[in-house]
Amino acid sequence: MNRNPEPLERCGQCQALIEEGEALGTHVPDSSYLHPHDPTRDGDRPLIACSPEHLAELMKAAGARPYLDVELWAGKIDRALATCPQGLSLYALAVKTGLTQDQIEQAALWSGRSVHSLGNPP
Numbered sequence: 001m002n003r004n005p006e007p008l009e010r011c012g013q014c015q016a017l018i019e020e021g022e023a024l025g026t027h028v029p030d031s032s033y034l035h036p037h038d039p040t041r042d043g044d045r046p047l048i049a050c051s052p053e054h055l056a057e058l059m060k061a062a063g064a065r066p067y068l069d070v071e072l073w074a075g076k077i078d079r080a081l082a083t084c085p086q087g088l089s090l091y092a093l094a095v096k097t098g099l100t101q102d103q104i105e106q107a108a109l110w111s112g113r114s115v116h117s118l119g120n121p122p
């Protein structure tokens with residue numbers, strides 16, 4: 001558990017605005033979380049709370065969710081495709097997401113899509 005250095009966060013539990021330096025923060029594994037600008041931190045959800053009690057509540061809620069690699073991969077694929085509406089080849093998708101083609105195929109299966117609908121621009 002670390003003091004969070006970023007000012008004026010909101011508690012994830014009660015939404016209270018937290019004074020600079022007073023936020024309690026931690027990270028939990030969450031395969032549905034995509035970091036806004038650092039793909040190496042995908043799946044590692046930051047939790048911010050105003051008190052140890054609220055942090056414990058947030059961690060409990062996050063821990064109740066199963067962590068699925070394939071869900072994280074599907075999220076990375078969605079993000080990559082969102083930037084390329086015309087589609088991407090499987091190879092380009094692998095480069096963009098940092099996933100192997102095998103991981104991409106598993107993620108496509110998991111999310112109920114065919115690999116061919118992901119890639120292969122017309």
Ligand SMILES: [Zn+2]
Pocket residue numbers: 011012013014015016049050051054
């Ligand atoms: Zn709170």
